[in-house]
Amino acid sequence: MTETNALLKAPYVSVVVPVRNEAGNIAPLVEEIARALSPVTTFEIVYVNDGSTDGTSDELQRLKLVHPWLRQIVHQESCGQSAAVRSGVRAAQGQVIITLDGDGQNDPSFMPAFLKALDGAGAACGLVQGQRVGRKDTGFKKFQSRVANKVRNAVLKDGTRDTGCGFKCFPRDVYLAMPYFDALHRFMPALIRREGLMIAYVDVIDRPRFTGVSNYGFFDRLWVGMVDLIGVRWLIQRRRRVPMTREIV
Secondary structure, eight states: OOHHHHTSSOOSEEEEEEESSOHHHHHHHHHHHHHHHTTTOOEEEEEEEESOOSSHHHHHHHHHTTOTTEEEEEESSOOOHHHHHHHHHHHOOSSEEEEOOTTSOBOGGGHHHHHHHHHHHGGGEEEEEEEEESOOSOHHHHHHHHHHHHHHHHHHOOOOSOTTOOOEEEEHHHHHHSOOOTTGGGSHHHHHHHTTOEEEEEEEEBOOOSSSOOSSOSTTTHHHHHHHHHHHHHHHHHOOOOOOOOOOO
16 A cells, blocks of 8 residues: 555554654654555554654654654653553544554564454454563563563453553554553553453564663653552452343333
């Protein structure tokens, strides 16, 4: 599907990419996303510039002149990854959202597999969650993630081994119906199950980041995440079952 054809109707898929100071990673990732989705669907790419202080904004403006399906949403100051994802989803025009990290570690070539999994699971599916294999992070960071995932799964029983993977696919309306709080993206599987929806999984090969260093660190979210864990458990326990009704005539 050419760029011209992709603009003939509203996009079916909106790819939301939260970034902070990732100027050097934008161009190669945009090209990879376009290459993955052009043959299969109409799409747009919504970059959320989360208070970047490097050349991220200028690079996105430059690329927009070449790619009319590329958009930039700007946070005047950094609000965090969850807030950036929410801004992107709210601005998105597509029915289906794909999120991925802006550093190049998530390989866009897996996007058709996410869409196939969501379509194959039907209306009962609220989320396709990526699960990283062959992670390229440091040993310490991988250890931290394993501990965090085990604690979260023990408390919430969400059946997901890698909720920290930013590679996800979901219907836009399902996301917007969920209660919003900071770090929501890390608890989506538990909240999706809370709504009685199922989760599909796609294993994705992790890659080294293209350039630069991580801007959303583990210690930025660790202690707040423990508080969020308690809050999500409370939300799950407080959910009332929706009664089945029928009209008597």
